[in-house]
Amino acid sequence: MPHIARIVVAAAVFMMVSTASAWGQSAQDEAVERAAAGDAAYQAGDLDTAIAEYRTAFELYPDPAFAFNLGGLCNQVEDWACAHRYFSAYVDLYPGADDAEAIRDYTRELMDQMNVEMATVRATSTPPGATVYLIDGDEEIDMGTTPLRTWVEPGSVVFEFRREGYEPARVALRAVRGARLSPRAELEAIPEPDPVEELPVVIVNPPEQSVVPDPIEEPSGLGVRRIAGIGVAAAGVVTAVSGAVLWAGGQSAESDHNDLSADLQSGAAAATAVNFNRLEELHDQAENRTAVGNILVPVGAALAVGGAVLAILPDKKDRNETTGSAVVTPDGFQVRVSTRF
Numbered sequence: 001m002p003h004i005a006r007i008v009v010a011a012a013v014f015m016m017v018s019t020a021s022a023w024g025q026s027a028q029d030e031a032v033e034r035a036a037a038g039d040a041a042y043q044a045g046d047l048d049t050a051i052a053e054y055r056t057a058f059e060l061y062p063d064p065a066f067a068f069n070l071g072g073l074c075n076q077v078e079d080w081a082c083a084h085r086y087f088s089a090y091v092d093l094y095p096g097a098d099d100a101e102a103i104r105d106y107t108r109e110l111m112d113q114m115n116v117e118m119a120t121v122r123a124t125s126t127p128p129g130a131t132v133y134l135i136d137g138d139e140e141i142d143m144g145t146t147p148l149r150t151w152v153e154p155g156s157v158v159f160e161f162r163r164e165g166y167e168p169a170r171v172a173l174r175a176v177r178g179a180r181l182s183p184r185a186e187l188e189a190i191p192e193p194d195p196v197e198e199l200p201v202v203i204v205n206p207p208e209q210s211v212v213p214d215p216i217e218e219p220s221g222l223g224v225r226r227i228a229g230i231g232v233a234a235a236g237v238v239t240a241v242s243g244a245v246l247w248a249g250g251q252s253a254e255s256d257h258n259d260l261s262a263d264l265q266s267g268a269a270a271a272t273a274v275n276f277n278r279l280e281e282l283h284d285q286a287e288n289r290t291a292v293g294n295i296l297v298p299v300g301a302a303l304a305v306g307g308a309v310l311a312i313l314p315d316k317k318d319r320n321e322t323t324g325s326a327v328v329t330p331d332g333f334q335v336r337v338s339t340r341f
Helices: 002-023 027-044 045-059 064-076 080-093 101-118 222-264 271-314
Strands: 120-126 131-134 138-144 147-151 155-163 169-175 182-185 320-331 332-340
Touching: 027 045, 027 064, 045 064, 045 080, 045 222, 064 080, 080 101, 080 138, 120 155, 120 169, 131 147, 138 147, 138 320, 169 182
Parallel strands: 120 182
Antiparallel strands: 120 147, 131 138, 131 155, 155 169, 320 332
């Protein structure tokens, strides 16, 4: 195999360069970027990184150039199973290639040698299509999908079968040179989550909303309350003035009564029936007018104040209570005005 390996590696270098330049910016940009990273790693002598980058590129887009480069890289690190896998993929994807027959001959030579020096693996699974990984410590090597034929070095080997929607399964075997291993996995489907019970949708019509009419605005102007307030205030003023006039008249009558009484006592006025009647009349006028005046003045004042409040306050229905009162007491009078907003 050494002479074939040199031919393959030389071709791989050519294919790496041509692939990166041929694809350019295409629908497979990510695959091309990973292949370019593989080229750079190869040029730097980091073959493991180059193989990893080209594996990713081939998984993203199975181009025959990627498969050829992978076969050459695996051949160079003497991973014969990997080289056989990707060289076989290359001729399957590009059967008309000029070097297709030479590559087929090489894969047959690889297979004959691996059958002797390595253990042959034929992996199957139910259902098929599971990816088989060779577990080597923390490293996981993608060997292909079932049904799968590959080769492993002698020793203890662990295969893990994975397929989307199924629980992974592992098979541990002892590989012997020239032996045939047949790992098989019965994959168990991951239980579907219990379906969510769909409750019927009940559309409840919202209750009809009562329409509240817009408040009726009172016509612009003074307004009923203000007019009433002005009227009450005016009546109060008239009442108070009337009371004051009567009270003043009572005081005048009392003064005349006192003067006449003094004249009668001093003899300045004749003690006649007319004067005595006049004296009694003045006394009655003084008492009556003063008493009525004392009542009308505070009542009129209270009405005037209450009416003024009604006329001043805004004419709104939420501010609708103003009361006034006047109380006559032996010591005078009290005026009370209360307003609720």
